[in-house]
Amino acid sequence: MKKSLKLLVIGGVAAGTKAASKARRDDPDMEITIITEEEYISYAGCGLAYYIGGVVEKRESLFARSPEVFREKQQISILFRKRAEWINTFDQTVKVADITTGEAVFMPYDRLLIATGAYPVIPKIDGIDLKGISPLHSITDADVIRTLVDSGRVKRASIIGGGFIGIEMAENLVRRGIDVTLIEAADSLMNRQYDTDISALIREHIESKGVHIQTGAVVEKCIGDERGSVRAVIAGGKEYPCELVIVAAGVKPNVRLAREARIAIGSTGAIKVDSRMETSVRGIFAAGDCAETINIVNKKPFWMSLGSTANKQGRVAGANAAGGKKEFSGVLGSSILKVFDKTAGCTGLTERAAIESGLYPVSATVTAHTLPSYYPGSKNITLKLVADRGSGKLIGAQSFGDDKVDKLIDIVATSLTGKIPISELINLDLSYSPPYAQAIGTVLVAAELLEKKMETYR
Amino acid sequence: MKKSLKLLVIGGVAAGTKAASKARRDDPDMEITIITEEEYISYAGCGLAYYIGGVVEKRESLFARSPEVFREKQQISILFRKRAEWINTFDQTVKVADITTGEAVFMPYDRLLIATGAYPVIPKIDGIDLKGISPLHSITDADVIRTLVDSGRVKRASIIGGGFIGIEMAENLVRRGIDVTLIEAADSLMNRQYDTDISALIREHIESKGVHIQTGAVVEKCIGDERGSVRAVIAGGKEYPCELVIVAAGVKPNVRLAREARIAIGSTGAIKVDSRMETSVRGIFAAGDCAETINIVNKKPFWMSLGSTANKQGRVAGANAAGGKKEFSGVLGSSILKVFDKTAGCTGLTERAAIESGLYPVSATVTAHTLPSYYPGSKNITLKLVADRGSGKLIGAQSFGDDKVDKLIDIVATSLTGKIPISELINLDLSYSPPYAQAIGTVLVAAELLEKKMETYR
Numbered sequence A, B: 001m002k003k004s005l006k007l008l009v010i011g012g013v014a015a016g017t018k019a020a021s022k023a024r025r026d027d028p029d030m031e032i033t034i035i036t037e038e039e040y041i042s043y044a045g046c047g048l049a050y051y052i053g054g055v056v057e058k059r060e061s062l063f064a065r066s067p068e069v070f071r072e073k074q075q076i077s078i079l080f081r082k083r084a085e086w087i088n089t090f091d092q093t094v095k096v097a098d099i100t101t102g103e104a105v106f107m108p109y110d111r112l113l114i115a116t117g118a119y120p121v122i123p124k125i126d127g128i129d130l131k132g133i134s135p136l137h138s139i140t141d142a143d144v145i146r147t148l149v150d151s152g153r154v155k156r157a158s159i160i161g162g163g164f165i166g167i168e169m170a171e172n173l174v175r176r177g178i179d180v181t182l183i184e185a186a187d188s189l190m191n192r193q194y195d196t197d198i199s200a201l202i203r204e205h206i207e208s209k210g211v212h213i214q215t216g217a218v219v220e221k222c223i224g225d226e227r228g229s230v231r232a233v234i235a236g237g238k239e240y241p242c243e244l245v246i247v248a249a250g251v252k253p254n255v256r257l258a259r260e261a262r263i264a265i266g267s268t269g270a271i272k273v274d275s276r277m278e279t280s281v282r283g284i285f286a287a288g289d290c291a292e293t294i295n296i297v298n299k300k301p302f303w304m305s306l307g308s309t310a311n312k313q314g315r316v317a318g319a320n321a322a323g324g325k326k327e328f329s330g331v332l333g334s335s336i337l338k339v340f341d342k343t344a345g346c347t348g349l350t351e352r353a354a355i356e357s358g359l360y361p362v363s364a365t366v367t368a369h370t371l372p373s374y375y376p377g378s379k380n381i382t383l384k385l386v387a388d389r390g391s392g393k394l395i396g397a398q399s400f401g402d403d404k405v406d407k408l409i410d411i412v413a414t415s416l417t418g419k420i421p422i423s424e425l426i427n428l429d430l431s432y433s434p435p436y437a438q439a440i441g442t443v444l445v446a447a448e449l450l451e452k453k454m455e456t457y458r
Helices: A015-026 A045-053 A067-073 A139-150 A164-175 A196-208 A256-260 A307-321 A351-356 A405-417 A442-455 B015-026 B045-053 B067-074 B139-150 B164-175 B196-208 B256-260 B307-321 B351-356 B405-418 B442-455
Strands: A006-010 A031-035 A076-079 A082-088 A093-098 A104-108 A111-114 A118-120 A133-135 A156-160 A179-184 A212-215 A219-224 A230-235 A238-241 A244-247 A251-253 A284-286 A335-339 A342-348 A361-369 A380-388 A393-401 B006-010 B031-035 B076-079 B082-088 B093-098 B104-108 B111-114 B118-120 B133-135 B156-160 B179-184 B212-215 B219-224 B230-235 B238-241 B244-247 B251-253 B284-286 B335-339 B342-348 B361-369 B380-388 B393-401
Touching: A006 A015, A015 A031, A015 A067, A015 A076, A015 A111, A015 A307, A045 A139, A045 A164, A067 A076, A082 A256, A111 A307, A133 A139, A139 A244, A156 A164, A156 A230, A156 A238, A164 A179, A164 A196, A164 A244, A164 A335, A196 A212, A196 A335, A196 A342, A196 A380, A196 A393, A230 A244, A284 A307, A335 A405, A342 A405, A351 A361, A351 A380, A351 A393, A361 A442, A380 A405, A380 A442, A393 A405, A405 A442, A405 B405, B006 B015, B015 B031, B015 B067, B015 B076, B015 B111, B015 B307, B045 B139, B045 B164, B067 B076, B082 B256, B111 B307, B133 B139, B139 B244, B156 B164, B156 B230, B156 B238, B164 B179, B164 B196, B164 B244, B164 B335, B196 B212, B196 B335, B196 B342, B196 B380, B196 B393, B230 B244, B284 B307, B335 B405, B342 B405, B351 B361, B351 B380, B351 B393, B361 B442, B380 B405, B380 B442, B393 B405, B405 B442
Parallel strands: A006 A031, A006 A111, A031 A076, A111 A284, A133 A244, A156 A179, A156 A244, A179 A212, B006 B031, B006 B111, B031 B076, B111 B284, B133 B244, B156 B179, B156 B244, B179 B212
Antiparallel strands: A082 A093, A093 A104, A118 A251, A219 A230, A230 A238, A335 A342, A342 A393, A361 A380, A380 A393, B082 B093, B093 B104, B118 B251, B219 B230, B230 B238, B335 B342, B342 B393, B361 B380, B380 B393
């Protein structure tokens, strides 16, 4: 009789639970255990801001699958409030400590999956430990923030960081009637995802909703009141009174365990994996926010914290931990962000990222109607395509508009994956009917302009 | 001094006007003349049904560009109500007759562009010439139908044909409070675009809106009243009383002129062109509904009447008529159709078309939520992916649902163009955020199921 293998999964949010479920589907006999420091598993990290804003009404709807389902339907054990402290790659054991009691045991594994995620960067400044200051990373963070907002005591909030979480929280706090100030250290919002021209459109729209934006300002300290609650932040020499501070200054991959076990860490600071999501140590896989990947466009190591990537990597890692041969070939950095009633989306490289990669970007930007002008409901959309003069290839896109941004970005993302030449992109056979698109859609119009610009460089 | 070339364009709707405009942009000196039998040019053929339904309120909004703009801004002459009767490819002249007076002149050309479009198929049955019976092809047709509907005399309408126009008209006549019967000779609606499983979903939804659908029924005759107006149609032996009949039994390419000039006609019955949209006679181009193209998936000659294709082909033909070297590499047959408050879309080959092409189709169908279940506004969507067992490649998709059908179809259309392997499609980096998509979107879920099915054939 074949002895069933032991799979240990460290981390229980997106990649960890996805991997465990996939491994179970592919191998009904494996002994699968998930270890998590938290009290919750399988929750919708990407939905937390919307829960605070009240868009998502019920807290329980944030949980994709209950621990009971994992246990009873999938025979996956879950150990809550346990910290994986040390991986012994020689003995193939993990030292696991109970967070409450401190008691530790050594758990053996045949396959190990590291899905330790990322942690929010907390600036080391005076007053950062005051009450009313929180990142938005876990369910517990969301509970703290929502309770404070529900109490009605928060009239003004400061958000440190103008990235995904910062902008989502700005929208959701405005929805709750709070006066919001967004403080960003860089000169523009979302500066890793958008060039300054598109970023300016995003900023303008957020400001039109009454949010105060301060770019190029570093938060220097937080000031508390007599009860130890925050009453203001100081940034760029100015004081911003507030009863709530959201720390949204980015996240970093959680790689302590892997590093201490001498598992290779990549140049991005995340765990190095091959296309099968296996680390430098055989039988140990990594997936999700703690793992590095490849940017499909420039083939360079890439790291970005995204729920979609975590889920897909988890699926591949889980299949391979169960003996499969699945591959994950990389990402494009595609992302989309609701900006109040408009949308920003991007994929591939920005002009800035292209220059940093040693490429010579050319771009074409068009603003168009989503539908024929005669059809009701036509909206505006701006699309910027970026190509590389050297190779003549499309390398990225950024979009901002009222509608259809997700469609346009996904078309470009698919084009980048399929390496469709710009000359073919111009005639892409996309679905057309007046209620859905223009006869020659925005991607095609932008591609034609891009080709014309490229011709001047020949 | 270089003598400026004469470009004659026969046809003034989508492909003709697009080609003329493009030729003008690329060659400011060309003498460009558009000849049209109609009284109108550059109108939105795809918007006519919505004008009748009142969705498009103003008739004038259907005209993309006025004759004055063509004349004054672009120096393009337009001859209305003129019929091109004969092309003399040796002399390079076209005999052009005035429709009112019958007077004819011979117009010389250096480059000729045939954009004669398609004509609606009118069944040769008794009573087809009665008042109240019309196709929906031109502005004049739309005027006739709208006037009749506006008069309030139409309580019941019969639609002959369950394709694009038939279904669009069903929706728009129901919107006008008319009791509609849709009569289709084949066993299912939209049977060239959809396999019977997806077609059944479309039918069910149309019926839920109160439309009576009769498939497998050929219209035998139309019966008039004493004033010569239609009062019923007889189909499949049954009588359907009605005051309006829409003939939507398909269209055919208008190739008489080309055929008589010995320009090669392809196997589809449309004018054969090369990738530059040039016909078998040098200097004569064809574009739009009268021209044949290639199906990118099976590389076979293909013909379909679509506004998006007409516009793109017009652009390529116009550029080349002006001396350019643009290419049009073919189509996928992508289309999208509003079905009341739902949407049907498709691209590539159906299972049926695949079998007819000598392929061995395998399909995977999933019904999924468009958004994470916790986010408000999540809708249902069904996606069927079709692959070929022989090559292991994706060859088509069909979708029906409440939302995002255009996005999914465009993603698959782009995948087909980029020849993305199914194993890569599974991990496509599409844009994800709860308000727009699931972490692992419907295309990816369907692709995974498809891969699993394909594995059983290895």
